[in-house]
Amino acid sequence: MIAPSGPDGAVTDVVPHEVPHEVPHDAAYDWLSTADGAVDVAAVAVEVRDVPVAGPRVRPAWRTAAAVACAVVVLLLALAGRYGYNVDELYFRLLGERGWAWGYTDQPPLVPALVHATTQVLGDSVWAIRVPAALCAGAVVLLGTLIAAELGGSRRAQTLAALGLGSSFLVLSVGHIMVTTTLDLLAWSALLLCVVRALLRGQGRWWVWAGIVLGLALYAKYIVALLPVGLLVGLALVGPRKVFRDRWLYAGIALALVIGAPNLIYQATHDFPQLQMADALGATDGPMNRVIFVPSLVILFGPVPTVVWAAGLVRLLRDPAWRPVRALAPAFGVAVALTIYGGGRPDYVGGFLIALFAAGAVAVDRWLGQRRFRQVLLGGGLAASAVLQLLMALPVLPQNSPFTPLNNISLESVGWPRLADQVRTAYLALPPEQRERAVVLADNLGESGALDRYGHGLPPVYSGHNELHKWGPPPEWADVVVAVGVERPRLAADFRSCTVVGHLDNGVGVENAEQGKPVTVCHGRRAPWARLWPAYHYLSG
Structure with missing residues (x-):
């Protein structure tokens, strides 16, 4: 034998x-x-x-994975009400109030619809909006652990995968707020699990499930298309090329196109607004994103976990037993290259890191063996990294703590009720006859969402930012404007008289994008709104 x-x-x-x-x-x-x-x-x-x-095949460590996932969900729900709405959550809430749409200028329709449905069921609160986000984060931990099991990881390797994912900045930050990346990360994790199973097991039906997941994911964020594009290139480069003879692969592709067709039709019939949005983001944020791309990949997991997922990437390229899934390595390279070329953010490829970290957990587990020193060294490094990631990703400290500037999510979750109060004060200071002819003009979508949520008693709010520009222009009878955040040169060109009546102050000394912006009252419009309104339109993230 x-x-x-x-x-x-x-x-x-x-x-x-x-x-x-x-x-x-x-x-x-x-x-x-x-x-x-x-x-x-x-x-x-x-x-x-x-x-x-x-x-x-290795049996999944269900109890361990479920325990870690539940702990992550409980932690996120416990902190969900801290600080306040994120800027994107305010925007999605505002979009959702308008009812279902097949698409928007800056994104697909699923997240605004989900935010609206959640507020209808659980109530209109910060905590309610974030319940689905916390559940998504827990699901990502489960899916990442299953990927480790598919790759042959022992119980210890699966535990390492679950703990590492559950304590990462990437998972915790997008599990704390309800944004497009929240659903996108879940979709990438599920899609990668289907891909790994299809390639390792040789069971083509998993391509069908991958197609279903991809089709649905297109309604959350188009960036998920990086995965199939990169994967097809990776399969062509390193194989197994026999996959291209599998009819199930093409069935999955067809399903993805059919399910995502309404969304794609919206893009085609509206002059592909997502491409226009991508061009705008690349022009404004692209240069900085390219500079910080590699360092930010380290931040998404932390220094020690980054070594783990890098080990997984190397193992994918070198381990003969993982040859069926070797294409994931060049696929990651293709996704990174396309993202950097387009000036995208590092979290655009964050979904790939879920699978790479799972693979790295398997590789590191074999490296550890029974060597006590290695185990202590790795455990201490991961624990220290987890603490740092927790402080950076979640609002566990006061709003004005030194860690707040490190997390843009927390920066954009401060001061919204106070902003609405300051705008209301400026509006109520107007004489009664002027209040009857006044509207509010907000510079961006966050201000518009905050005024919709907290601006009780204010007149209609208009903004030229992204999708909100379509909701204007203001009515012709509106010849008095209370403008928040709009720069003076733009207002001076359109009105005969403009007076700055205050500056935004979040009250906690946090230097975010809104801090110090002017609140301006303008009179005497120089031209009809129909002529002025196009100049207020702009695209940004």
């Missing part, structure tokens, strides 16, 4: 005369028996270079 080694070095027993369970026809060895029942070693050592044995 021969006892060949699995991918983790463990010896697996093989019964004579039988092919080991689930060994593919193009495995690393042909299993041949001689007439007397003995295995001919010379005959079986025939190397086939297409696809090696992927190894025995």
Whole structure:
């Protein structure tokens, strides 16, 4: 009897005369028996270079994964009401109030619809909006752990994957607020699990599930298309190229297109606004994003976990047992290259890091072995990294703490009720006859959302930012404007008289994008709103 080694070095027993369970026809060895029942070693050592044995399937550590996922959800829900709405949450709430749409200038329709549905069921509060976000973060932890199991990770490797993902800045930050990246990260995790199963198991039906996930994910964020594009390039470069002969792959692609068709039709019939948005973001944010891209990849997980996912990337390229999924490595490179070229943010490829970290957990687990010093060293590094990630990702400290500037999410969640109070004060200071002819002009979508949520008693609010520009112009009878955040040169060109009556102050000394912006009252419009309004339109993230 021969006892060949699995991918983790463990010896697996093989019964004579039988092919080991689930060994593919193009495995690393042909299993041949001689007439007397003995295995001919010379005959079986025939190397086939297409696809090696992927190894025995490992049972998922469900209890561990579920425990970590539940702990993450509980932590996020406990902190969900801290600080306040994020700028994007205010915007999505505002969009959702208008009802379902097949698309917007700056994004697909799913997140605003989900935010609106949540407020209808759980109430109009910060905590309610963030319940789905917390659940998504817990699901990402589960899916990442399952990827580690698919790659042959032991219980310890799966535990490492669950703990590392559950304490990462990436998962915690997008689990704290309800933004497009929240659903996008969940979609990437589910899609990557389907891909790993399709390639490692050789079961084509997983391409169908991948197509379903991709089609639905297009309604949350178009950036998920980076994964199939990169994967197809990776398969063409390093294989297994026989996948291109699998009819299930094309069935999955067709399903993704059919499910996402209404969304794609909206883009085609509205002059592809998402491409216009991408161009605008690339022009304004692209240069800085390219500079900070690589350092920000480290921030998404922390220094020590970054070493772990980097080890997973290397192992994908070098481990013969992972040859069926080797295409994920060049796919990641393609996604990174396209993102940098387009000036996108590092979190655009954050979904890839989920699978790479899962692979790294398996690789690091084998490196640890039974060496106590290595275990202590890695455990201490991961614990220190987890504490730092927690402080940076979640509002556990006061709003004016030194860590707040490190997290743009927290910066954009401060001072919204106070902003509305300051605008209301400026409006109420107007004489009664002027209040009847007044509207509020907000510079951006965050201010518009805050005034909609907290600006009780204010007149209609208009803004030229992104999708909100379509909701204007103001009515012609409005010849008095209370402008918040709009720069004086623009107002001076359109009105005969403008007076700055105050500056925004969040009251906690946090230097965010709104702090210090002017509140201005203008009279005497120089031209009809229909002529002035196009100049207020601009696109930005």
